[in-house]
Amino acid sequence: MSDWTLCIDFGTAFSKAAAAPTGAWSGFDPQTVRPLMLSGHEQQTNPFLLDSAVFVDDARILFGRAALGQAAASSDKRRLPLRSFKTLLSVSDLDRALATNAPTSVDPHRIFQMRDLIVLYLAFLLQTVERAAKADPALARVKEIRRRYAAPAWRSGDSAGMHTAVLGIFGEAEAFRAAMGDRLLAPEGLPIDVITSALPKAAPAAKPYEMDLIFEATAAASYTSIGLEDAGSHLIVVDMGAGTTDIAAIARAGQTAFELPEARVTFKQAGDFIDGVIANVVLDSAKWARSPEQKTALWTALMRQMRDIKETVFADGRAALRHEGRTLSLSMRDIERDNDFKEFIKGFERAYAQSLAVVRDDAKARGRPEVHAIAVGGGAAAPFVRALIAAKPKGGGPRVAARPATPDWAHAPSFQGNLAPVFPQLAIAIGGALAPDDMLAARAPSIPA
Numbered sequence: 001m002s003d004w005t006l007c008i009d010f011g012t013a014f015s016k017a018a019a020a021p022t023g024a025w026s027g028f029d030p031q032t033v034r035p036l037m038l039s040g041h042e043q044q045t046n047p048f049l050l051d052s053a054v055f056v057d058d059a060r061i062l063f064g065r066a067a068l069g070q071a072a073a074s075s076d077k078r079r080l081p082l083r084s085f086k087t088l089l090s091v092s093d094l095d096r097a098l099a100t101n102a103p104t105s106v107d108p109h110r111i112f113q114m115r116d117l118i119v120l121y122l123a124f125l126l127q128t129v130e131r132a133a134k135a136d137p138a139l140a141r142v143k144e145i146r147r148r149y150a151a152p153a154w155r156s157g158d159s160a161g162m163h164t165a166v167l168g169i170f171g172e173a174e175a176f177r178a179a180m181g182d183r184l185l186a187p188e189g190l191p192i193d194v195i196t197s198a199l200p201k202a203a204p205a206a207k208p209y210e211m212d213l214i215f216e217a218t219a220a221a222s223y224t225s226i227g228l229e230d231a232g233s234h235l236i237v238v239d240m241g242a243g244t245t246d247i248a249a250i251a252r253a254g255q256t257a258f259e260l261p262e263a264r265v266t267f268k269q270a271g272d273f274i275d276g277v278i279a280n281v282v283l284d285s286a287k288w289a290r291s292p293e294q295k296t297a298l299w300t301a302l303m304r305q306m307r308d309i310k311e312t313v314f315a316d317g318r319a320a321l322r323h324e325g326r327t328l329s330l331s332m333r334d335i336e337r338d339n340d341f342k343e344f345i346k347g348f349e350r351a352y353a354q355s356l357a358v359v360r361d362d363a364k365a366r367g368r369p370e371v372h373a374i375a376v377g378g379g380a381a382a383p384f385v386r387a388l389i390a391a392k393p394k395g396g397g398p399r400v401a402a403r404p405a406t407p408d409w410a411h412a413p414s415f416q417g418n419l420a421p422v423f424p425q426l427a428i429a430i431g432g433a434l435a436p437d438d439m440l441a442a443r444a445p446s447i448p449a
Protein backbone atom coordinates (compact mmCIF):
# COMPACT_ATOMS: atom_id res chain seq x y z
CA MET A 1 0.00 0.00 0.00
CA SER A 2 1.23 3.49 -0.86
CA ASP A 3 2.24 5.83 1.93
CA TRP A 4 0.84 8.93 0.27
CA THR A 5 -1.71 9.94 -2.33
CA LEU A 6 -1.10 12.82 -4.72
CA CYS A 7 -3.93 14.34 -6.73
CA ILE A 8 -3.37 16.40 -9.86
CA ASP A 9 -6.12 18.82 -10.85
CA PHE A 10 -5.36 19.74 -14.47
CA GLY A 11 -7.60 22.81 -14.69
CA THR A 12 -8.82 24.72 -17.71
CA ALA A 13 -7.23 27.93 -16.39
CA PHE A 14 -4.95 26.71 -13.58
CA SER A 15 -3.46 23.38 -12.65
CA LYS A 16 -3.13 22.46 -9.00
CA ALA A 17 -1.85 19.50 -6.97
CA ALA A 18 -1.96 18.31 -3.38
CA ALA A 19 -0.79 15.30 -1.42
CA ALA A 20 -1.94 13.61 1.77
CA PRO A 21 -0.86 10.55 3.73
CA THR A 22 -2.94 7.43 3.09
CA GLY A 23 -5.83 7.19 5.52
CA ALA A 24 -5.79 10.95 6.21
CA TRP A 25 -9.50 11.20 5.49
CA SER A 26 -10.66 9.18 8.47
CA GLY A 27 -8.17 10.62 10.92
CA PHE A 28 -8.00 14.13 9.53
CA ASP A 29 -5.14 16.34 10.64
CA PRO A 30 -4.79 19.49 8.51
CA GLN A 31 -1.07 19.63 9.23
CA THR A 32 -0.51 16.54 7.13
CA VAL A 33 -2.18 17.93 4.00
CA ARG A 34 0.31 19.26 1.48
CA PRO A 35 -1.00 21.57 -1.23
CA LEU A 36 1.94 21.75 -3.65
CA MET A 37 3.64 25.01 -4.56
CA LEU A 38 3.71 24.44 -8.31
CA SER A 39 4.65 28.07 -8.97
CA GLY A 40 6.73 28.49 -5.82
CA HIS A 41 9.66 30.00 -7.77
CA GLU A 42 7.51 32.58 -9.64
CA GLN A 43 7.13 36.15 -8.44
CA GLN A 44 3.91 37.33 -10.00
CA THR A 45 1.57 34.49 -9.39
CA ASN A 46 0.04 32.59 -6.50
CA PRO A 47 2.48 29.78 -5.62
CA PHE A 48 -0.30 27.16 -5.58
CA LEU A 49 -1.64 27.91 -9.08
CA LEU A 50 0.09 26.92 -12.33
CA ASP A 51 -1.24 28.63 -15.46
CA SER A 52 -2.49 26.05 -17.95
CA ALA A 53 -0.90 27.73 -20.98
CA VAL A 54 1.44 26.94 -23.88
CA PHE A 55 3.05 29.47 -26.24
CA VAL A 56 4.69 28.45 -29.51
CA ASP A 57 7.33 31.10 -30.16
CA ASP A 58 9.70 31.45 -33.15
CA ALA A 59 12.16 28.80 -32.04
CA ARG A 60 10.90 27.64 -28.65
CA ILE A 61 7.81 26.48 -26.79
CA LEU A 62 7.11 28.04 -23.40
CA PHE A 63 4.77 26.84 -20.66
CA GLY A 64 2.76 28.23 -17.76
CA ARG A 65 3.29 31.83 -16.67
CA ALA A 66 6.34 32.14 -18.96
CA ALA A 67 4.09 31.30 -21.94
CA LEU A 68 1.67 34.10 -21.04
CA GLY A 69 4.51 36.57 -20.47
CA GLN A 70 6.14 35.79 -23.80
CA ALA A 71 2.79 35.94 -25.62
CA ALA A 72 2.10 39.40 -24.15
CA ALA A 73 5.60 40.57 -25.11
CA SER A 74 5.35 39.22 -28.67
CA SER A 75 5.31 41.97 -31.25
CA ASP A 76 2.99 39.93 -33.47
CA LYS A 77 -0.40 40.62 -31.87
CA ARG A 78 -2.10 37.89 -33.90
CA ARG A 79 -0.10 35.24 -32.07
CA LEU A 80 -1.92 33.71 -29.13
CA PRO A 81 -0.96 31.40 -26.31
CA LEU A 82 -2.94 28.15 -26.21
CA ARG A 83 -5.24 28.11 -23.17
CA SER A 84 -8.35 26.25 -22.07
CA PHE A 85 -7.16 23.19 -24.01
CA LYS A 86 -8.44 20.86 -21.31
CA THR A 87 -11.97 21.33 -22.64
CA LEU A 88 -10.84 19.44 -25.75
CA LEU A 89 -10.76 16.27 -23.68
CA SER A 90 -14.51 16.50 -23.22
CA VAL A 91 -15.55 16.35 -26.88
CA SER A 92 -17.30 13.22 -28.04
CA ASP A 93 -14.89 12.49 -30.90
CA LEU A 94 -11.73 12.82 -28.87
CA ASP A 95 -9.31 11.22 -31.33
CA ARG A 96 -10.37 13.51 -34.12
CA ALA A 97 -10.22 16.62 -31.91
CA LEU A 98 -6.70 15.74 -30.79
CA ALA A 99 -5.56 15.06 -34.35
CA THR A 100 -6.53 18.52 -35.61
CA ASN A 101 -3.74 20.97 -36.28
CA ALA A 102 -3.31 23.80 -33.82
CA PRO A 103 -4.68 27.07 -35.26
CA THR A 104 -2.07 29.21 -37.02
CA SER A 105 -2.52 31.95 -34.41
CA VAL A 106 -1.14 29.42 -31.93
CA ASP A 107 1.32 27.55 -34.15
CA PRO A 108 2.50 29.72 -37.06
CA HIS A 109 4.98 26.97 -38.04
CA ARG A 110 2.09 24.58 -38.68
CA ILE A 111 3.87 21.58 -37.23
CA PHE A 112 1.90 20.70 -34.12
CA GLN A 113 -1.38 18.91 -33.63
CA MET A 114 -3.50 19.72 -30.58
CA ARG A 115 -2.48 16.36 -29.13
CA ASP A 116 1.23 17.35 -29.27
CA LEU A 117 0.64 20.59 -27.40
CA ILE A 118 -1.45 18.89 -24.71
CA VAL A 119 1.20 16.17 -24.28
CA LEU A 120 3.90 18.87 -24.00
CA TYR A 121 1.93 20.82 -21.39
CA LEU A 122 1.22 17.69 -19.35
CA ALA A 123 4.93 16.79 -19.46
CA PHE A 124 5.64 20.27 -18.09
CA LEU A 125 2.93 19.80 -15.44
CA LEU A 126 4.30 16.38 -14.36
CA GLN A 127 7.83 17.75 -14.10
CA THR A 128 6.54 20.74 -12.13
CA VAL A 129 4.71 18.41 -9.72
CA GLU A 130 7.93 16.39 -9.39
CA ARG A 131 9.92 19.48 -8.50
CA ALA A 132 7.32 20.72 -6.00
CA ALA A 133 7.09 17.31 -4.31
CA LYS A 134 10.90 17.13 -4.00
CA ALA A 135 10.99 20.62 -2.51
CA ASP A 136 8.30 19.78 0.07
CA PRO A 137 9.92 18.66 3.34
CA ALA A 138 7.03 16.31 4.18
CA LEU A 139 7.04 14.62 0.79
CA ALA A 140 10.67 14.62 -0.29
CA ARG A 141 11.50 11.28 1.31
CA VAL A 142 8.23 9.46 0.71
CA LYS A 143 8.88 6.37 -1.44
CA GLU A 144 5.45 5.21 -2.53
CA ILE A 145 3.11 7.85 -3.90
CA ARG A 146 -0.14 6.78 -5.48
CA ARG A 147 -1.44 9.18 -8.09
CA ARG A 148 -4.88 10.42 -8.94
CA TYR A 149 -6.26 13.06 -11.21
CA ALA A 150 -9.47 14.99 -11.00
CA ALA A 151 -11.70 15.45 -14.06
CA PRO A 152 -15.27 16.63 -14.59
CA ALA A 153 -17.89 13.93 -15.06
CA TRP A 154 -18.01 14.87 -18.76
CA ARG A 155 -19.45 11.73 -20.20
CA SER A 156 -21.35 10.20 -17.38
CA GLY A 157 -21.98 6.94 -19.19
CA ASP A 158 -18.40 6.52 -20.37
CA SER A 159 -16.07 7.73 -17.68
CA ALA A 160 -14.00 4.57 -17.98
CA GLY A 161 -13.54 5.13 -21.73
CA MET A 162 -12.38 8.67 -21.13
CA HIS A 163 -10.10 7.47 -18.33
CA THR A 164 -8.27 5.12 -20.70
CA ALA A 165 -7.80 7.87 -23.29
CA VAL A 166 -6.55 10.38 -20.73
CA LEU A 167 -4.11 7.86 -19.22
CA GLY A 168 -2.75 7.26 -22.73
CA ILE A 169 -2.07 10.98 -23.16
CA PHE A 170 -0.53 11.25 -19.67
CA GLY A 171 1.57 8.17 -20.52
CA GLU A 172 3.07 9.96 -23.54
CA ALA A 173 3.62 13.05 -21.46
CA GLU A 174 5.44 10.96 -18.84
CA ALA A 175 7.70 9.36 -21.49
CA PHE A 176 8.57 12.82 -22.83
CA ARG A 177 9.07 14.17 -19.32
CA ALA A 178 11.45 11.32 -18.48
CA ALA A 179 13.47 12.15 -21.61
CA MET A 180 13.59 15.91 -21.00
CA GLY A 181 13.76 16.24 -17.21
CA ASP A 182 14.38 19.74 -15.88
CA ARG A 183 14.87 21.17 -19.39
CA LEU A 184 11.05 21.36 -19.42
CA LEU A 185 11.19 23.90 -16.61
CA ALA A 186 13.58 26.38 -18.26
CA PRO A 187 11.86 29.81 -18.17
CA GLU A 188 13.00 30.44 -21.75
CA GLY A 189 11.18 27.29 -22.88
CA LEU A 190 12.23 24.23 -24.85
CA PRO A 191 13.74 24.53 -28.37
CA ILE A 192 11.33 23.39 -31.06
CA ASP A 193 14.02 21.31 -32.81
CA VAL A 194 14.60 19.39 -29.56
CA ILE A 195 10.84 18.77 -29.33
CA THR A 196 10.40 17.64 -32.92
CA SER A 197 13.19 15.11 -32.54
CA ALA A 198 12.24 13.80 -29.06
CA LEU A 199 8.43 13.89 -29.15
CA PRO A 200 7.93 11.23 -31.88
CA LYS A 201 10.12 8.87 -29.82
CA ALA A 202 8.00 9.41 -26.68
CA ALA A 203 4.78 7.94 -28.06
CA PRO A 204 6.10 4.42 -28.83
CA ALA A 205 7.90 4.34 -25.45
CA ALA A 206 4.75 5.32 -23.57
CA LYS A 207 2.87 3.12 -21.12
CA PRO A 208 -0.56 4.08 -19.78
CA TYR A 209 0.07 6.28 -16.76
CA GLU A 210 -0.75 4.69 -13.40
CA MET A 211 -3.39 7.02 -12.06
CA ASP A 212 -6.85 6.79 -10.51
CA LEU A 213 -9.68 9.08 -11.60
CA ILE A 214 -11.86 11.06 -9.22
CA PHE A 215 -14.62 13.36 -10.38
CA GLU A 216 -13.87 16.99 -9.53
CA ALA A 217 -17.00 17.75 -7.56
CA THR A 218 -16.73 14.44 -5.70
CA ALA A 219 -13.19 15.39 -4.72
CA ALA A 220 -14.33 18.80 -3.48
CA ALA A 221 -17.21 17.23 -1.60
CA SER A 222 -14.87 14.70 -0.01
CA TYR A 223 -12.79 17.47 1.50
CA THR A 224 -15.68 19.56 2.68
CA SER A 225 -17.49 16.63 4.25
CA ILE A 226 -14.58 16.08 6.65
CA GLY A 227 -15.52 17.26 10.07
CA LEU A 228 -19.19 17.33 9.19
CA GLU A 229 -19.92 14.19 11.22
CA ASP A 230 -21.82 16.13 13.82
CA ALA A 231 -22.79 19.19 11.86
CA GLY A 232 -24.68 17.59 9.03
CA SER A 233 -25.28 14.54 6.95
CA HIS A 234 -25.78 15.95 3.46
CA LEU A 235 -23.65 18.24 1.35
CA ILE A 236 -24.12 19.80 -2.08
CA VAL A 237 -21.04 21.23 -3.81
CA VAL A 238 -20.94 23.66 -6.72
CA ASP A 239 -17.57 23.83 -8.51
CA MET A 240 -17.46 26.61 -11.06
CA GLY A 241 -14.06 26.66 -12.73
CA ALA A 242 -13.03 28.18 -16.03
CA GLY A 243 -14.24 25.45 -18.39
CA THR A 244 -16.99 23.57 -16.54
CA THR A 245 -19.45 23.94 -13.72
CA ASP A 246 -19.91 20.73 -11.73
CA ILE A 247 -22.46 20.02 -9.07
CA ALA A 248 -22.25 16.95 -6.83
CA ALA A 249 -23.69 15.77 -3.54
CA ILE A 250 -22.53 13.57 -0.73
CA ALA A 251 -24.50 11.90 2.02
CA ARG A 252 -23.06 10.48 5.16
CA ALA A 253 -24.35 7.57 7.19
CA GLY A 254 -22.25 6.87 10.26
CA GLN A 255 -18.59 6.62 9.25
CA THR A 256 -19.23 6.14 5.54
CA ALA A 257 -19.83 8.89 3.05
CA PHE A 258 -21.19 8.17 -0.40
CA GLU A 259 -22.03 10.16 -3.45
CA LEU A 260 -25.61 10.57 -4.68
CA PRO A 261 -25.00 9.96 -8.39
CA GLU A 262 -28.41 11.31 -9.48
CA ALA A 263 -27.39 14.68 -8.05
CA ARG A 264 -24.33 14.96 -10.29
CA VAL A 265 -24.56 17.58 -13.04
CA THR A 266 -21.83 18.95 -15.33
CA PHE A 267 -22.28 21.73 -17.79
CA LYS A 268 -19.79 23.29 -20.10
CA GLN A 269 -20.24 26.92 -19.21
CA ALA A 270 -18.19 28.56 -16.48
CA GLY A 271 -15.56 31.29 -16.02
CA ASP A 272 -14.40 31.29 -19.67
CA PHE A 273 -17.98 31.77 -20.80
CA ILE A 274 -18.46 34.71 -18.42
CA ASP A 275 -15.21 36.22 -19.74
CA GLY A 276 -16.73 36.16 -23.22
CA VAL A 277 -19.96 37.75 -21.94
CA ILE A 278 -18.05 40.53 -20.19
CA ALA A 279 -15.87 41.24 -23.24
CA ASN A 280 -18.98 41.44 -25.44
CA VAL A 281 -20.79 43.74 -23.02
CA VAL A 282 -17.81 46.13 -22.99
CA LEU A 283 -17.41 45.91 -26.77
CA ASP A 284 -21.08 46.71 -27.31
CA SER A 285 -20.87 49.77 -25.11
CA ALA A 286 -17.66 51.03 -26.72
CA LYS A 287 -19.32 52.77 -29.67
CA TRP A 288 -16.06 54.42 -30.72
CA ALA A 289 -14.56 51.01 -31.55
CA ARG A 290 -15.92 50.67 -35.09
CA SER A 291 -13.20 49.15 -37.23
CA PRO A 292 -12.38 45.45 -36.96
CA GLU A 293 -8.83 46.44 -35.89
CA GLN A 294 -10.12 48.58 -33.02
CA LYS A 295 -12.49 45.84 -31.93
CA THR A 296 -9.79 43.17 -32.05
CA ALA A 297 -7.38 45.39 -30.10
CA LEU A 298 -10.02 46.04 -27.44
CA TRP A 299 -10.98 42.37 -27.22
CA THR A 300 -7.33 41.32 -26.80
CA ALA A 301 -6.75 44.00 -24.14
CA LEU A 302 -9.87 42.90 -22.26
CA MET A 303 -8.91 39.24 -22.33
CA ARG A 304 -5.44 40.02 -21.00
CA GLN A 305 -6.87 41.85 -17.98
CA MET A 306 -9.97 39.69 -17.58
CA ARG A 307 -8.92 38.11 -14.31
CA ASP A 308 -8.60 41.56 -12.67
CA ILE A 309 -11.74 42.93 -14.30
CA LYS A 310 -13.80 39.96 -13.15
CA GLU A 311 -12.42 40.00 -9.62
CA THR A 312 -13.17 43.70 -9.26
CA VAL A 313 -16.65 43.62 -10.73
CA PHE A 314 -17.57 40.52 -8.67
CA ALA A 315 -16.24 42.06 -5.46
CA ASP A 316 -17.28 45.72 -5.91
CA GLY A 317 -20.16 45.51 -8.38
CA ARG A 318 -18.27 47.68 -10.88
CA ALA A 319 -14.91 48.08 -12.55
CA ALA A 320 -13.16 50.82 -14.53
CA LEU A 321 -10.56 50.02 -17.13
CA ARG A 322 -8.18 52.03 -19.30
CA HIS A 323 -7.68 51.35 -22.97
CA GLU A 324 -5.75 53.55 -25.40
CA GLY A 325 -6.31 56.69 -23.35
CA ARG A 326 -10.00 56.01 -22.70
CA THR A 327 -11.67 54.99 -19.48
CA LEU A 328 -14.31 52.28 -19.85
CA SER A 329 -16.66 51.31 -17.07
CA LEU A 330 -18.54 48.12 -16.45
CA SER A 331 -21.05 47.18 -13.77
CA MET A 332 -22.46 43.89 -12.57
CA ARG A 333 -25.85 45.23 -13.65
CA ASP A 334 -24.63 45.59 -17.27
CA ILE A 335 -23.60 41.95 -17.16
CA GLU A 336 -26.92 40.87 -15.64
CA ARG A 337 -28.82 42.55 -18.48
CA ASP A 338 -26.98 40.53 -21.14
CA ASN A 339 -29.09 37.82 -22.78
CA ASP A 340 -26.33 35.20 -22.94
CA PHE A 341 -25.69 35.78 -19.26
CA LYS A 342 -29.40 35.42 -18.46
CA GLU A 343 -29.51 32.10 -20.33
CA PHE A 344 -26.42 30.94 -18.48
CA ILE A 345 -27.94 31.82 -15.10
CA LYS A 346 -31.18 30.08 -16.01
CA GLY A 347 -29.33 26.86 -16.91
CA PHE A 348 -27.18 27.10 -13.80
CA GLU A 349 -30.14 27.65 -11.48
CA ARG A 350 -32.08 24.83 -13.10
CA ALA A 351 -29.15 22.42 -12.68
CA TYR A 352 -28.69 23.43 -9.04
CA ALA A 353 -32.39 23.11 -8.26
CA GLN A 354 -32.49 19.64 -9.82
CA SER A 355 -29.45 18.51 -7.88
CA LEU A 356 -30.64 20.07 -4.62
CA ALA A 357 -34.01 18.32 -4.92
CA VAL A 358 -32.22 14.95 -5.03
CA VAL A 359 -30.14 15.78 -1.94
CA ARG A 360 -33.06 17.13 0.06
CA ASP A 361 -35.20 14.09 -0.83
CA ASP A 362 -32.42 11.83 0.39
CA ALA A 363 -32.00 13.84 3.59
CA LYS A 364 -35.74 13.74 4.18
CA ALA A 365 -35.92 9.98 3.58
CA ARG A 366 -33.21 9.49 6.20
CA GLY A 367 -34.89 11.85 8.64
CA ARG A 368 -32.09 14.43 8.50
CA PRO A 369 -32.97 18.11 9.00
CA GLU A 370 -30.26 19.90 7.03
CA VAL A 371 -28.27 20.06 3.80
CA HIS A 372 -25.03 22.03 3.65
CA ALA A 373 -24.19 23.93 0.46
CA ILE A 374 -20.70 24.98 -0.53
CA ALA A 375 -19.13 26.67 -3.54
CA VAL A 376 -15.59 25.88 -4.71
CA GLY A 377 -13.49 26.73 -7.78
CA GLY A 378 -12.68 30.26 -8.94
CA GLY A 379 -16.42 30.88 -9.43
CA ALA A 380 -16.99 30.65 -5.65
CA ALA A 381 -16.29 34.41 -5.59
CA ALA A 382 -19.12 35.19 -8.03
CA PRO A 383 -22.12 36.97 -6.46
CA PHE A 384 -24.63 34.79 -8.33
CA VAL A 385 -22.97 31.62 -7.04
CA ARG A 386 -22.96 32.92 -3.48
CA ALA A 387 -26.60 33.96 -3.78
CA LEU A 388 -27.60 30.55 -5.07
CA ILE A 389 -26.00 28.53 -2.29
CA ALA A 390 -27.37 30.94 0.32
CA ALA A 391 -30.94 30.64 -1.02
CA LYS A 392 -33.46 29.09 1.38
CA PRO A 393 -35.97 26.76 -0.25
CA LYS A 394 -39.60 27.57 0.53
CA GLY A 395 -42.00 25.17 2.21
CA GLY A 396 -41.14 22.24 4.43
CA GLY A 397 -38.34 19.73 4.23
CA PRO A 398 -34.66 19.85 5.13
CA ARG A 399 -33.08 23.32 5.54
CA VAL A 400 -30.20 24.49 3.37
CA ALA A 401 -27.23 26.16 5.07
CA ALA A 402 -24.36 27.73 3.14
CA ARG A 403 -20.89 26.94 4.43
CA PRO A 404 -17.71 28.98 3.84
CA ALA A 405 -15.34 27.39 1.34
CA THR A 406 -12.14 28.27 3.20
CA PRO A 407 -11.35 26.42 6.45
CA ASP A 408 -9.46 28.03 9.32
CA TRP A 409 -6.36 25.90 8.80
CA ALA A 410 -5.82 27.50 5.36
CA HIS A 411 -4.79 30.63 7.28
CA ALA A 412 -1.93 28.83 9.07
CA PRO A 413 1.25 30.99 9.10
CA SER A 414 3.19 28.28 7.24
CA PHE A 415 1.21 29.12 4.08
CA GLN A 416 2.29 32.78 4.32
CA GLY A 417 -1.16 34.06 3.44
CA ASN A 418 -1.04 32.41 0.01
CA LEU A 419 -3.40 29.46 0.51
CA ALA A 420 -6.55 31.06 1.91
CA PRO A 421 -7.27 33.37 -1.07
CA VAL A 422 -7.15 30.44 -3.49
CA PHE A 423 -8.41 27.68 -1.22
CA PRO A 424 -11.70 27.25 -3.12
CA GLN A 425 -9.61 26.54 -6.23
CA LEU A 426 -7.37 24.11 -4.34
CA ALA A 427 -10.27 22.25 -2.72
CA ILE A 428 -10.49 19.77 -5.60
CA ALA A 429 -6.82 18.74 -5.50
CA ILE A 430 -6.87 18.57 -1.69
CA GLY A 431 -10.12 16.59 -1.57
CA GLY A 432 -8.85 14.33 -4.36
CA ALA A 433 -5.75 13.50 -2.31
CA LEU A 434 -7.85 12.80 0.81
CA ALA A 435 -10.85 10.95 -0.62
CA PRO A 436 -11.25 7.30 0.35
CA ASP A 437 -10.93 4.75 -2.48
CA ASP A 438 -14.65 4.10 -2.73
CA MET A 439 -15.14 7.66 -4.01
CA LEU A 440 -12.98 7.00 -7.08
CA ALA A 441 -14.62 7.04 -10.51
CA ALA A 442 -12.02 4.72 -12.06
CA ARG A 443 -8.85 2.96 -11.00
CA ALA A 444 -5.31 2.93 -12.34
CA PRO A 445 -4.89 0.18 -14.99
CA SER A 446 -2.87 -2.08 -12.65
CA ILE A 447 -5.51 -1.98 -9.88
CA PRO A 448 -8.64 -3.99 -10.69
CA ALA A 449 -11.93 -2.30 -9.84
Ligand SMILES: Nc1ncnc2c1ncn2[C@@H]1O[C@H](COP(=O)(O)OP(=O)(O)OP(=O)(O)O)[C@@H](O)[C@H]1O
Pocket (backbone or CB within 6 Å): 010, 011, 012, 013, 014, 015, 086, 240, 241, 242, 243, 244, 245, 270, 271, 272, 306, 307, 310, 311, 312, 314, 376, 377, 378, 379, 381, 382, 424, 425
Ligand atom coordinates in the same frame (compact mmCIF):
# COMPACT_ATOMS: atom_id res chain seq x y z
N1 LIG B 1 -11.55 36.18 -7.14
C1 LIG B 1 -12.09 35.84 -8.30
N2 LIG B 1 -13.14 36.55 -8.80
C2 LIG B 1 -13.66 36.20 -9.97
N3 LIG B 1 -13.27 35.19 -10.74
C3 LIG B 1 -12.25 34.48 -10.31
C4 LIG B 1 -11.60 34.75 -9.07
N4 LIG B 1 -10.62 33.84 -8.91
C5 LIG B 1 -10.65 33.04 -9.99
N5 LIG B 1 -11.61 33.42 -10.84
C6 LIG B 1 -11.98 32.78 -12.11
O1 LIG B 1 -12.13 31.40 -11.86
C7 LIG B 1 -11.66 30.64 -12.98
C8 LIG B 1 -10.55 29.75 -12.52
O2 LIG B 1 -11.03 28.94 -11.48
P1 LIG B 1 -10.48 27.47 -11.27
O3 LIG B 1 -9.01 27.50 -10.96
O4 LIG B 1 -11.37 26.82 -10.27
O5 LIG B 1 -10.72 26.88 -12.72
P2 LIG B 1 -10.09 25.57 -13.40
O6 LIG B 1 -9.97 24.51 -12.37
O7 LIG B 1 -8.85 25.97 -14.11
O8 LIG B 1 -11.21 25.23 -14.47
P3 LIG B 1 -12.06 23.85 -14.67
O9 LIG B 1 -12.33 23.29 -13.33
O10 LIG B 1 -13.29 24.29 -15.36
O11 LIG B 1 -11.20 22.99 -15.52
C9 LIG B 1 -11.20 31.64 -14.01
O12 LIG B 1 -12.26 31.86 -14.92
C10 LIG B 1 -10.90 32.87 -13.17
O13 LIG B 1 -11.02 34.07 -13.92
Ligand SMILES: [Mg+2]
Pocket (backbone or CB within 6 Å): 009, 011, 012, 216, 241, 242, 377, 428
Ligand atom coordinates in the same frame (compact mmCIF):
# COMPACT_ATOMS: atom_id res chain seq x y z
MG1 LIG C 1 -11.30 23.08 -11.68
